[in-house]
Amino acid sequence: MKRIIAQMRKELTQIFRDRLTVALALVLPLILLVMYGNAISFSVTNVAIFIEDLDQSPRSREYIAAIAASRTFRIVSLPGGLGKDEALAAEVVRAVITIPPHFESDLMRGRNAEVQWLIDATDANTANNLRGSATAITQSFCRQNGLNPTAIRPAVSAEMRLWFNPGRETYKYIGPGTIAVVLALFPPLLAALAMAREHEHKTILQVYVSNISAREFLLGKTLAFFVLALAEFVLVVSSGMLLFGLRFVGDPSPFLIGALIYLFCCVAFGVMAGTAIDNQAATIQAVSMVCFLLSFLLSGFIFPLSNVPSIIRWVAYVVPAQYFIEITRDAFVRGGGWSAVLPGIFALTGLGIFFLFTAWRKMRRMQVNV
């Protein structure tokens, strides 16, 4: 135990001796947090559209006014000489709406009026969003004008209600995920570097010669970087709450416990990587690629895991961020409590122990491997 503390103290001294690294370790996550929080947004606003009104009636103008009133769309006119199709192709506009002649008269006679929405679906996600907005605007237009909604829609309509995030604020979805991704990168990277440095500078030989065991050595390292990770966690979560207006929904204790285990798991991964690769440059690449890309792509951060092919989904099961993102979303959005996060906590514990065990297997003889 004394040796674990000695090891930990030495690591912390080294960490805090290097002011630049400490600053980077604390500031870079914040920058990432702000960047991701703002850059990644699924809400679609201010999309340029062109409306071709062939009816030129009071009703058609009302319809256009309804569209113009939505924040989603911005009506533009086409530069001279540019046709509708060309404007779409040149990405001058993302949608073209054609209001046919007789629009008003059709509506007055109780007939179905057809309005054509041509939407650029290169980006399928945005196109879907635009379609949703178009439908919503049209419905409300009908309702306001006392029209039979069936004038534009089929008779059966599903009444949808959005739970948990009724405003569909992307922040509530992305914010917690960002916290998990940022924490998945920096602590393991620093831990791995410190480990690789011992090999590169040959100081590891002195450690081998002493009678510290591999277990004590690894635990000391892990604990030191756990402390660093904890500081980073407090900083990132509090700024996240400030920036994204995140609030705990219900009991925060599952989240806090889950976070401790997640941090341990991330640091353990770094220690394992540093043990396996004894060269700092390679370590940086390996850890940043694995931690960052996997946490980004295969954690459900942006792309729901249910959409990922099942073979790749197996890989996702060993990505710690996946579990923690679920835990954070539960804490800040769903509020499901212990029962909802327990499987994730077990998985993280298992992964952390597995990482440390792997590192221990490599180190356990405390001798030069040749």
Added chain:
Amino acid sequence: MEALLEITPDVVAREMLTMDWDEPQTIERSATAIKIRGLRKSYGALEAVRGVDLEIQRGEIFGLIGPDGAGKTSVFQILGGVMQPTTGEAKIFGQSARETRSSIGYLTQAFSLYQDLSVAENMRYMGELRGLSRAEIQRRGMRYLKLFDMDRFTDRLAGRLSGGMKQKLALACALITEPKVLLLDEPTTGVDPVSRREFWDTLAQLSADGMTIVVATPYLDEAERCHRVALMHDGVIHQTGTPAQLRHHSGLKRLEVRAADLSRAETLLCKVESLADVQRFGDRLDVMARNAETAEAITRATLRSAGIAVNEIRAGAPTLENTFVAILRELNGEVNTPAFPVRRKFRDRAPNAIAIGAHELHKRFGKFHAVKGINLEVKYGEIYGLLGANGAGKTTTIKMLCGLIEATSGELTLADEKGGFRSSFVRQRIGYMSQKFSLYDDLTISENLDFFAGVYGVPPAERAEKMQWALEFSGLAGRGNMLTGSLPGGWKQRVAFGAAIMHEPSVLFLDEPTSGVDPLARRAFWQMINRLADRGVAVLVTTHYLEEAEQCNRLGLMVAGELVAQGTPTEVKAAQRGQLIELNTSAPQQAANLLKAEMESWRVSLFGDRLHVIVDEEVLSAIQNLQQRLRRAGIDVRDAYEERISLEDVFIAVVEQARREGKVAAED
């Protein structure tokens, strides 16, 4: 981080009184401390250790000497318990090396210090790893730092200590557990002569207190201070014995020959069949032969017929280095320096053209004045040696001279230019070999050579030839695809040297080129340096090995950023006041301790098993005086005579004198 080692006058006083060991051990020299049986170690196809048997007694200083790549480091790693042998066993006090780790102190070649931790933090960590209590770490740490005169630097980062200080700190860290066995793998590489000597005095003290010490060193004057030495070559131990036994084993006699033109005399005498060996040492040639009288006659005759004036010929006992070189030549064959493929015509220059010039050169790093007004001139074809203790400012000076760092003030001349030293035109004409290897560890040797040939603009047509030469010079022909990182230090130095001169520079800067290089290879280095100078290359070289500094045409001695002495080796030595008396005693170490206590300690030093004392009074009365003093302490003086002052004596005297005058090195 709280201060671990607080220095209060009270603590210091107490520590001074209790400089003895915790448990005064009754020393049984006969007890076996280390027993190695049939030890073998293979790395893949390469067998580094091929059956080693050794027995080392308790309290012994045991030297493991051998050329680079002999397998010494492998033996150390196995003894330290950090590597498994392939077969065979290494037992320390009857237990496996692995089990006795806690009673082993191991100093690796790289010192294994945490550069970003302070002196105190390094010691504390090492102590705590071994499970020592804080009080104990503080007490012992204080004692060793005091002993090494480092107690002022507890808060300094290890990375900012000079080489000599790092080495002492590493030793203090290894000693803090008070190990029974101390393993030192080339501990004095890159360490200046003054620190080196202090280091060995400490070792002698530790051994007298019962510690078993195994040490590898490329410096054979150090090996003379071991109780026993083993000569290792190619993974096998060839000879074991006391230095005296090894010296006499060959049955050869040694003649010291001082003549006018040493390099020509060496070439001539080497061709004489009846002489066993001819070696150059500083300002003399050592001629080895079975019979001293006939050898002297032959030498005189040979030199006379060549018109070389002989100043002096003296018979003496062979040194360990004589023996070592002779044995290695027998085992290995002569290290032939392959002829350098010269492809460029050397430009005709006015005689006495200045290749490297500095006038009132200063360098400040913030508040620290590193170089204080240096004036020097090196002509084409001249070898200039820059000597000085660690931290004296040699490397900073070299870096300014070749334009790597900007001087704070002063005028510089380099390769006929007054400025623009970083232009490719000037760089093409200079070669620079830095103190730390400038090779890429993760490239193979050939890739490294190819890279340097490329950056220095060696024409593609010459590259293959030049690279082949560099490989042959390094003794690595046919092994070009080895990873550079896997080479022992001495070999890397050879490759780096080869890489630095492939483009045929006309000005060459060599910063400690031979540090950690074995005696045979060191010879090849100097042969090459001399050849380059003969072709008109200006060479500026630094070294801690003062015997080789005698081969320089001119020397500059730096202390604390100033050039305090300059001139030919003879001039520098002549400027030293006092006479040197060499004593051959029954107990060299005790004699040294005794005399150091009685007179200024810089006047007394151990050279191998001989004692050098610098006295100001008349020689005969001084000898009588010394004999009486030693006899009173029960030490027998076998032989005492006046000896020529060596460059090393001068160096130590000058540095000590500067210290007393208050000129202090960077870290003091």
